[in-house]
Amino acid sequence: MLEHRWLAEQLIHAGPDEEHALRTWERTGRILQRMELSTAQQFHASLAVTNYASGMGAEISQRQSEEEDADVEQMFREQLERWGHTSTEQFPFVHSVLGEFHRHDDRTEYIAGLELLLGGIERQTWG
Structure with missing residues (x-):
């Protein structure tokens, strides 16, 4: 998504029956079928990964076009x-992470979020 920034925006606006959106979901689902997940877990994981990838991709794409x-x-x-x-006192977490914005990088943020999501899916196969 990061190399093809236009794709995320198209997937966000595509209906669920549009071929590219359906293919993206299908590819994600096929990978998840290889894991020891129940059908319900595959369903939820496929939606979470697909929505994260296209949503964050669209957000980053929009941010980069606005950065001009x-x-x-x-x-x-x-x-x-x-x-x-x-x-x-009201926002201790926000204050604790403010310094991270100075080191913020879209690619790193995207990959870190995806790794967290995939790590959670992987842990479901253990239990």
């Missing part, structure tokens, strides 16, 4: 500043 506009970067900095001024 310098105002987006400024808006992002202002948002981080607003979060930094929130109550540390």
